[in-house]
Amino acid sequence: MRRGIRGVTATALVAGLALAATACGGGEGDGGGDSGGELSGTVTFWDTSNDAEKATYKKLAEGFQKEHPKVHVKYVNVPFGDANAKFKNAAGGNSGAPDVMRTEVAWTADFANLGYLAPLDGTPALDNTEDYLPQAVGSTRFKGKTYAAPQVIDTLGLFYNKKILKDAGVGVPKSFTELATAAKKIKAKTGATALYLRGDDPYWFLPYLYGEGGDMVDARDKIVEIDDGAGVKAFKTIKSLVDSKAAITDATDGQENQLKALKDGNVAMAIDGPWDIEGARAGKAFKDKKNLGVAPVPGGGSAQGSPQGGWNLSVYAGSANLRASYAFVKYMSSAKIQQQTTEQLSLLPTRKSVYDVPAVKNNEMVEFFKPAVDGAVQRPWIAEGNSLFEPIKVQMNKVLTGAASPEQAAKATGDAYRKLLKDYK
Amino acid sequence: MTFAVRVRRAFGTHWYAWTMVAPVVLVIGVIIGYPLVRGVFLSLTDANEANVERHIGVNHLPATYKFTGLDNYQAVLSDSVFWDRLGWTVLWTVGCVSLTFLTGLALANMLNRTLRGRTFYRLALILPWAVPAFISIFTWRMLYNEKNGILNKLLAGGGIDAVPWLNDPTWAKLSVIACNVWLGVPFMLVALLGGLQSIPGELYEAAEMDGANAWQRFRNITVPGLRAVSSTVILLSAIWTFNMFPVIFLLTRGGPGDATEILVTYAYRLSFIDSPRDFSASAAWGVLILVLLSLVAVVYRRALRKQGEVW
Numbered sequence A: 001m002r003r004g005i006r007g008v009t010a011t012a013l014v015a016g017l018a019l020a021a022t023a024c025g026g027g028e029g030d031g032g033g034d035s036g037g038e039l040s041g042t043v044t045f046w047d048t049s050n051d052a053e054k055a056t057y058k059k060l061a062e063g064f065q066k067e068h069p070k071v072h073v074k075y076v077n078v079p080f081g082d083a084n085a086k087f088k089n090a091a092g093g094n095s096g097a098p099d100v101m102r103t104e105v106a107w108t109a110d111f112a113n114l115g116y117l118a119p120l121d122g123t124p125a126l127d128n129t130e131d132y133l134p135q136a137v138g139s140t141r142f143k144g145k146t147y148a149a150p151q152v153i154d155t156l157g158l159f160y161n162k163k164i165l166k167d168a169g170v171g172v173p174k175s176f177t178e179l180a181t182a183a184k185k186i187k188a189k190t191g192a193t194a195l196y197l198r199g200d201d202p203y204w205f206l207p208y209l210y211g212e213g214g215d216m217v218d219a220r221d222k223i224v225e226i227d228d229g230a231g232v233k234a235f236k237t238i239k240s241l242v243d244s245k246a247a248i249t250d251a252t253d254g255q256e257n258q259l260k261a262l263k264d265g266n267v268a269m270a271i272d273g274p275w276d277i278e279g280a281r282a283g284k285a286f287k288d289k290k291n292l293g294v295a296p297v298p299g300g301g302s303a304q305g306s307p308q309g310g311w312n313l314s315v316y317a318g319s320a321n322l323r324a325s326y327a328f329v330k331y332m333s334s335a336k337i338q339q340q341t342t343e344q345l346s347l348l349p350t351r352k353s354v355y356d357v358p359a360v361k362n363n364e365m366v367e368f369f370k371p372a373v374d375g376a377v378q379r380p381w382i383a384e385g386n387s388l389f390e391p392i393k394v395q396m397n398k399v400l401t402g403a404a405s406p407e408q409a410a411k412a413t414g415d416a417y418r419k420l421l422k423d424y425k
Numbered sequence B: 001m002t003f004a005v006r007v008r009r010a011f012g013t014h015w016y017a018w019t020m021v022a023p024v025v026l027v028i029g030v031i032i033g034y035p036l037v038r039g040v041f042l043s044l045t046d047a048n049e050a051n052v053e054r055h056i057g058v059n060h061l062p063a064t065y066k067f068t069g070l071d072n073y074q075a076v077l078s079d080s081v082f083w084d085r086l087g088w089t090v091l092w093t094v095g096c097v098s099l100t101f102l103t104g105l106a107l108a109n110m111l112n113r114t115l116r117g118r119t120f121y122r123l124a125l126i127l128p129w130a131v132p133a134f135i136s137i138f139t140w141r142m143l144y145n146e147k148n149g150i151l152n153k154l155l156a157g158g159g160i161d162a163v164p165w166l167n168d169p170t171w172a173k174l175s176v177i178a179c180n181v182w183l184g185v186p187f188m189l190v191a192l193l194g195g196l197q198s199i200p201g202e203l204y205e206a207a208e209m210d211g212a213n214a215w216q217r218f219r220n221i222t223v224p225g226l227r228a229v230s231s232t233v234i235l236l237s238a239i240w241t242f243n244m245f246p247v248i249f250l251l252t253r254g255g256p257g258d259a260t261e262i263l264v265t266y267a268y269r270l271s272f273i274d275s276p277r278d279f280s281a282s283a284a285w286g287v288l289i290l291v292l293l294s295l296v297a298v299v300y301r302r303a304l305r306k307q308g309e310v311w
Helices: A002-025 A054-062 A080-092 A105-113 A134-140 A162-168 A176-190 A202-211 A227-241 A254-263 A274-281 A321-332 A333-344 A364-373 A385-400 A406-420 B003-041 B071-077 B080-112 B120-129 B133-144 B150-157 B169-197 B202-211 B213-241 B245-251 B262-274 B277-304
Strands: A042-049 A071-077 A100-104 A149-155 A157-161 A194-196 A247-249 A268-273 A292-297 A307-314 B053-058 B057-061
Touching: A002 B213, A042 A054, A042 A080, A042 A321, A054 A080, A054 A321, A054 A333, A071 A321, A071 B003, A080 A100, A080 A105, A080 A134, A080 B202, A100 A105, A100 A321, A105 A134, A105 A307, A105 A385, A149 A321, A157 A274, A157 A364, A162 A176, A162 A268, A162 A292, A176 A194, A176 A227, A176 A268, A194 A227, A194 A254, A202 A227, A202 A385, A227 A247, A227 A385, A227 A406, A254 A268, A254 B057, A268 B213, A274 A292, A274 A364, A274 B120, A292 A364, A307 A321, A307 A333, A307 A364, A321 B071, A385 A406, A385 B262, B003 B277, B080 B120, B080 B169, B080 B213, B133 B150, B133 B169, B133 B245, B169 B213, B169 B245, B202 B213, B202 B245, B213 B277, B245 B262
Parallel strands: A042 A071, A042 A100, A194 A247, A194 A268
Antiparallel strands: A100 A307, A149 A307, A157 A268, A157 A292, B053 B057
16 A cells, blocks of 8 residues: 555656646747837736626637737636636746736735736826726725726625515615515515625625724724724624524525525525626526616615725736737727627726716616716725735624624634734724 | 765665665655755745745846744744644544544445445445545535535425535534545545455454354454554544645635634635735744644554554
8 A cells, every 4th residue: 555655646746747847838928029019929818707707808808819910819717716826826936927917906906015017107008097987096006106907897786686675565775774674574475585695705794894884994094993893783784684584694605606596586685796797687587687676785874885896907027028918908998898898798897988988878787886886985905905804704704603703703803904914003 | 984985885885776766865855855944944934925035027026034033933832723723623633534444444344245246336435536536525515505505405305404514613514524534435445445355364264163253353353453554544544634625625715714724724824815925924834734743643653663563
């Protein structure tokens, strides 16, 4: 048996070496674009769009080749969950990083802080910047420089099944308290649960936190805010929704389970973003596409708010083909492409001028989400922004399973933040 | 005789052996030695993703981290997180190894006799080993899905309420152990089956002649006969399980909350999820895990040697 194991180890070693060798060889892009004149060479683009969106994005990205026939666009779809780590590994290891990366709004500052992103000020990548929505620009800037061009903007909304709410005889709830009251009627009259609560993803905690007037941290005065009263109330809200059976939740696979529950008509409502519009409409509960309604996220005890999210396009600082990459970012963030994205995927543009196009203006989802985005809450765009979520996730799991009280959870999250943010109070 | 002469003479006599060993030494040095030394070094610094040396294309950012001595170890060991995770990791290891071993032993005994379709059973039981682990784990995760998984659908058919397999701290602990046992049984089965077949049949025959019943034969022939094999597989299995990253990470990511987080998944969290990635603290966790496992291995071997085991 021991010999067997040694044999396996040897095979693994050889395989590992072979892998390392190929990985090293894969790093060099062909950079033909730096010589001036016509753009050429390859632009590798890592896109993070979901299954319902990726075919459209691939087509749009490859459309760049029509404008610049000598440039080859290599489109790679990287699942959202892996993309951050994958980019960091590739960029930090100086091997295999893409030329253009689709960066989530919370990632841009993180990557820029590490020196992985090329500053775009004064490059062709930033085109007609006055046209961008001011709130979309916030996350692209870090320490006085611009590291990305905004691609799409989004926020969370309350997706609801119009038929179920009508059958139950309840209106669209304006607050989580109203939702809890309506839940009994919905259950009694239709058998459906009122809400799917994403207990697996801390991003979905933010509406509850903002609803109590709280925030994760105050980046200007460097204060951790999550463990004040608002944080405790927010944890209490999610716990009471689940305990009273007004909401169902999961600690894993929330994305799939939420979408399925909504599509099958097992829940009347779910808090979700524009990226799931296409997915939701594919379900049997929304055979009549008009049955899917979207309303603002319910409010909490003292306020109402949902986080502003979205995606930016960044250029890798080590790209061997910077000129073509800048041009590609300009193209992907242009009004024309943004309009096509909205027409085909109902995602929200980041350019004011696109909202004036009739096809965009009259898009039902844009009609709803635009005012919601205008009122969405910006997160602190700090380098550590993305790691603020993990402690919330752990604690919201604990609260929902009864392993911690809301007070303990808020305190533990705050303590974790102070470990991450050393100079915060 | 001076050192140089001794080396030269040793080389003269054993040059062939040295040449044969050299590639392995080299490869192990590169693949295991260097990362190990580097890991120990990093654990004594305050290195993180933002201050290590980086080459980004043509730009070169020099390293700016500094030596901090044993600060990281002090921080880890004085933090209750480490001891909480260690407690669960030990429970997880003991639970998994004992269940895997007992199941493997039972199955090996059942298959160590001539019965119809024996090859089929053996193949079927080795199947979990033949499937790449991550595929098995994802399959288990789908089975465990509280709302749409097959397990709960089956239970619902029997009129039993849905079980929160991965959504409740206690259930999640049982679920990850069950999945790991399923994955680990084939290895135990094969190893123990090999051990069983090396026990001479005459011993059993003689015992039967003397009127020993099945339990006595098992207790007095099978168990001692398997000791050499089982002591090795238990140690190996314990080491693997202690560091069984994929099962925990792919099934629960350490959740719900931190209910199933073992030491290695927490080290991963520091090194890959926090931002900037905390290399030094993660390395300190890694070194502590290594030290713990080495200690266990040494104590275990001592204990075996006392029982007359030559290993």
